[in-house]
Amino acid sequence: MNHRPALTLNYVSKVYPNGTVALQDLNLAIPEAQFVSIVGPSGCGKSTVLRLIAGLERVSSGSIDWGLTPQARKLAFVFQEAALMPWANVTENIRLPLKLAKIPQKDAHSLVEKTLALVGLEKFERSYPRELSGGMKMRVSIARALVTQPNILLMDEPFGALDEITRSKLNSDLLDLWHQQRWTVVFVTHNIYEAVYLSNRVLVMGINPGRIVADIEIDAPYPRSESFRTSSVYSEYCREVSQSLAIAMNHPQTTGF
Ligand SMILES: Nc1ncnc2c1ncn2[C@@H]1O[C@H](COP(=O)(O)OP(=O)(O)O)[C@@H](O)[C@H]1O
Numbered sequence: 054m055n056h057r058p059a060l061t062l063n064y065v066s067k068v069y070p071n072g073t074v075a076l077q078d079l080n081l082a083i084p085e086a087q088f089v090s091i092v093g094p095s096g097c098g099k100s101t102v103l104r105l106i107a108g109l110e111r112v113s114s115g116s117i118d119w120g121l122t123p124q125a126r127k128l129a130f131v132f133q134e135a136a137l138m139p140w141a142n143v144t145e146n147i148r149l150p151l152k153l154a155k156i157p158q159k160d161a162h163s164l165v166e167k168t169l170a171l172v173g174l175e176k177f178e179r180s181y182p183r184e185l186s187g188g189m190k191m192r193v194s195i196a197r198a199l200v201t202q203p204n205i206l207l208m209d210e211p212f213g214a215l216d217e218i219t220r221s222k223l224n225s226d227l228l229d230l231w232h233q234q235r236w237t238v239v240f241v242t243h244n245i246y247e248a249v250y251l252s253n254r255v256l257v258m259g260i261n262p263g264r265i266v267a268d269i270e271i272d273a274p275y276p277r278s279e280s281f282r283t284s285s286v287y288s289e290y291c292r293e294v295s296q297s298l299a300i301a302m303n304h305p306q307t308t309g310f
C-alpha cells in the first residue's frame with residue numbers, strides 16, 4: 054500500500070454561525086488507498102468532517118492539505134438516503150452525474166454499463182426506484198458515486214438504514230470493490246462491527262467539542278471474509294473500539310480547566 058497522505062487535516066476547527074463548536078483542533082492524515090472509518094456519538098462532528106473534506110463547508114481555522122493535485126482529486130459522496138430520482142430508472146439515475154458533467158453520450162454509456170456490472174445491477178437497469186429494496190437502492194446510490202470514477206469516496210452512514218443481512222452483504226461487496234479499485238475511503242458509521250470489518254483504521258470521536266479520542270489500526274489482512282468476522286482478533290478489535298467509544302461518551306471534555 055502507498056502510504057503518502059491523500060489528505061491531511063491540520064488543527065481543523067469548525068464553528069457554525071450559531072456558535073456550535075462542531076470540531077476542535079482535529080489532526081488527521083489519511084494515506085492514499087486507506088479505508089478509514091469514523092465512529093462516535095451523534096453530534097460529534099462526523100458529517101462535518103466529511104463535508105469539510107468534500108469542500109461543502111469551510112474550516113473555521115486550521116487547514117486541509119491535499120497530497121493529490123486538483124486533477125487527481127476526484128471525490129464522490131454517498132449518503133444514508135439513496136436520494137434517487139423516482140421518475141427515472143436505474144440507468145438514468147446512475148447516468149445523472151455524467152449528464153451534469155456533460156460527458157459525451159458514448160463515453161457515458163460505457164461508463165454506466167461498466168458501473169452497473171461492478172455493483173451487480175445489470176439485471177435492474179430498467180427498474181424504477183419504487184421497485185427496488187433498500188439494499189438495491191443503496192447499490193444504485195453507490196453506483197451513481199462510482200460512475201464518476203472517483204479516487205476518494207466519502208460515505209456518511211450509507212448502510213445505516215438497512216437490515217443486518219443486507220448490510221453485511223453490501224459490506225463484503227464494498228470491500229471487494231475497494232480491493233480492486235483502491236479508492237481512499239472515509240466511512241462514517243455508528244456500527245462498530247461494520248467499522249472493524251471494513252477498515253484499515255478506525256477513528257473514534259468524542260463530543261463537546263468534536264475531536265478524535267482514539268485512532269485504532271485494524272491490523273488484519275485483506276481480503277477479509279466470514280472467517281475474519283468470526284475470529285477472536287475481530288472481537289478483540291471490536292472490544293477495543295467499543296471501550297474507546299464508551300470512554301468518549303461518558304467523559305465529555307469539561308471546559309474551564
Ligand atoms: N449547518 C449547521 N449549523 C449549525 N450547527 C450545525 C450544522 N451542522 C451541524 N451542526 C451541529 O454541529 C455538531 C456536529 O454535527 P454533525 O457533523 O452533523 O455530527 P454527526 O454527523 O457526528 O452526528 C452538532 O452539534 C450539530 O447540531
Ligand SMILES: [Mg+2]
Pocket residue numbers: 099100101209
Ligand atoms: Mg452525521
